[in-house]
Amino acid sequence: MLSLPRGSYRVTISAHPKDSPTLSVGGIEYASLAPWTRTFEIDGENQLNCKLADGTAVFGKISDDAGQARPGVKVAVYEDLQGEAIALATTDSEGRYGLFLSPGKYHLVVHRDFSQAREIEIESEPCEINIVWHGWSQVVFHLVGEDGQAVPRCRVLYAPYGDDYVESGQEKPGGKSGAVDYPHGFVLTQDDGSCKLTLPSGVYSFRFVPPQAGSYEPKSIRQLSISADVAKKITLELKRS
Structure with a gap:
């Protein structure tokens, strides 16, 4: 149940992957329920009934100009580029992604690179979309202490130079810097x-x-x-007592 003021709203409902049936695409299992989206008016008490159904498979591979796979890259689907993504996927170690959509027209965006958004039309047959993605670079950090030990769960903050996010750690709306239209945020190091x-x-x-x-x-x-x-290898100094 939600309490909302009167007005027009766009709602997207997606099943949690653990609660969704799966289908195999290219030998990989993906959650098969398509997101459900509707626009509706609030003018009093409203009841919105939703039934999630299997969607059409959209899958493919993200690679660079040299044909190298791009692992760990986010793929987002938008009905409207001014709105929120209705479906998300992340490429695996071989650059492959997969998701399921209801028939319709969408925009496919690789890692928030809206300048290269691709318009797609989904019907009832599975759709393979391989993308050669130009532009963005992969930055890998290896964090070790001066004692030679790996540093897991280290918070790595990043922002365009001149932005104070890396010092303040304060998140800004939209995941972009206020000064320049560039991404900023943080990730955690692995084990x-x-x-x-x-x-x-x-x-x-x-x-x-x-x-x-x-x-x-x-x-x-x-x-x-x-x-x-x-x-880059980053070496952290030991705390001095």
Whole structure:
């Protein structure tokens, strides 16, 4: 139950992947229920009935100009580019993605790169859409302490150079910087101390904040120019008692 003021609303309802039946596409199991979207008017008490149904499979591979797979890249589907995404997927280690949609017209966006949004029309037959994605680079950090140990669950904040997000840690609406239309946010390192970001070309600031209860000091990179894929090892100093 929701309490909303009078007005016009667009609602999207999606099943949790754990509660959705699955279908196999290319040997990979995907949640098969399509998101349900409607526009409706609130002018009093309203009851909205929803029935989720299996959608049409949309699948493919994201690769770069050299034909290399792009793993860990988000693929979003929009009915309206000014609205919110109605479906999301992330490419696997081989650059493959898959999702299910109701028949209709949509915009397919790779990792918030709206300048290269692709218009698609989905009917009843499965649709394979392979995309050569130009532009954004993959940035890999490997966090280790000066004692040689990997640093898991380290918070890696990033923002375009000149933005104060990496110092303040305060999230801004829309996941973009207030100064420049570039992404900003944070990721956590995995058990091996690594993390991966996908960013458009530009100059960025980074701050590495290990768990407070851990043994390491935070560290910052004030300026790092990103114009191609890059991997960097970041060494954190031990706390001094």
